[in-house]
Amino acid sequence: xxxxxxVINSKSIKQLEKxxxxxxxxxGNALTLWIGKPITVHLDSITxxxxxxxxxxxxxxxxxxxxxxxxxxxxxxxxxxxxxxxxSGMALSEMLTGISGPTEWxxxxxxSALESxxxxxxxxxxxxxxxxxxKDISTVLxxxxxxxxxxxxxxxxxxxxxxxxxxxxxxxVRTKFLMEGKTLVWHLLFIPDTLEA
Numbered sequence: 677x678x679x680x681x682x683v684i685n686s687k688s689i690k691q692l693e694k695x696x697x698x699x700x701x702x703x704g705n706a707l708t709l710w711i712g713k714p715i716t717v718h719l720d721s722i723t724x725x726x727x728x729x730x731x732x733x734x735x736x737x738x739x740x741x742x743x744x745x746x747x748x749x750x751x752x753x754x755x756x757x758x759x760x761x762x763x764s765g766m767a768l769s770e771m772l773t774g775i776s777g778p779t780e781w782x783x784x785x786x787x788s789a790l791e792s793x794x795x796x797x798x799x800x801x802x803x804x805x806x807x808x809x810x811k812d813i814s815t816v817l818x819x820x821x822x823x824x825x826x827x828x829x830x831x832x833x834x835x836x837x838x839x840x841x842x843x844x845x846x847x848x849v850r851t852k853f854l855m856e857g858k859t860l861v862w863h864l865l866f867i868p869d870t871l872e873a
């Protein structure tokens with residue numbers, strides 16, 4: 677099976693590593709401007725993971741996780757997801773709004789997370805497309821992000837649903853975030869729908 681214009685498999689995604697690295701750099705630059713503090717985003721891994729192991733990618737499967745998900749169309753379909761803990765999400769909202777101590781996901785907190793995911797995701801995808809050496813990767817169109825909060829296992833099952841129907845493993849790109857040198861409990865997951873051996 678292939679994407680709309682481009683076959684995604686472990687070999688081809690390795691060839692896109694430079695594009696993903698550039699996407700991570702630009703995502704960090706965009707977040708730095710948005711939040712007002714220096715943030716760097718590093719490419720952590722591009723790897724197939726056995727389906728059974730994928731449920732632990734965001735920590736304990738039975739711990740609630742928040743996720744802002746963008747659906748992707750164009751060169752290939754899939755999802756781009758910014759996942760984070762409640763604590764990390766609330767800290768982000770506080771930095772952006774100046775309102776201290778939010779403890780529940782109200783409209784303001786969700787809006788802060790969604791706009792951050794939109795800025796981050798668009799910067800990542802634009803840089804990825806511009807850096808890709810393959811002419812087939814010319815357009816990737818994201819939807820506006822949607823906010824979800826559920827147990828980590830449930831969120832990941834939804835994110836990996838398309839891949840799980842055709843493969844024993846799931847392929848994803850994961851990044852690591854640093855703010856002022858400290859690791860943030862955020863994960864940016866790029867998950868193409870299609871996976872070939």
